[in-house]
Amino acid sequence: MDLKLEAIVLPVSDVDRAKRFYEAAGFRLDVDNTFSDEYRLVHMTPPGSQCSIIFGKGTISTAPGTVQGLYLIVADVEKAREELVGRGVGMSEVFHDAGGLLHHGHEGGEAVHRGAGQERIEGPEPGRTSYASYATFSDPDGNGWLLQEITERLPGR
Structure with a gap:
């Protein structure tokens, strides 16, 4: 199915x-x-x-700006960020997560990390491992988006 x-x-x-x-x-x-x-x-x-x-x-009754963690997958997070900034979109800097491959949270266009040892580190993940480098932005109401660099899908995904 x-x-x-x-x-x-x-x-x-x-x-x-x-x-x-x-x-x-x-x-x-x-x-x-x-x-x-x-x-x-x-x-x-x-x-x-x-x-x-x-x-x-009249499309939804939820308060404006309450949708968070919308992922946009890109092949090159730095290039995608550069293009969006060039289009006038306010973006975070590119970052990666010291705790592993998956991002731990997102609120208001900024990464929020939860749990011991989780840390946001400036710049892309050094090995440019898929699923490990990010940049964030929000629309004018605060709905939060996250660019995630994926160049190769993990098996089964």
Whole structure:
């Protein structure tokens, strides 16, 4: 059985501001429909992704900025960060995790590490091991994104 993630709904406070932000970040606009004064739906897709984001007016009751830990997979985190910064997206510096391959948390565009011995270290992971280098950003409402460098998938993934 295939289970394919199609879309993630993001809570935003200003639809036009969010649309401008994601367009500047390079997301493709798929749909922008206003159905009534109370319902507008914007559907956008990150470059190279099969999963999209949806936001708008009347699309979700969650408070704006409460979605965290959205992963965008990139082949080169430094180049991806550089491109996004060039597009006007405020980004963290590239970092890696001293405690292993997987990131331990994300809040408000910044990495949050939990547990003894977990430490965020500036720069990409020295061996450029897949799953080990990151950069973060948030949209204007604070929904948090994480770039994760993956050049080779682990077996079974």
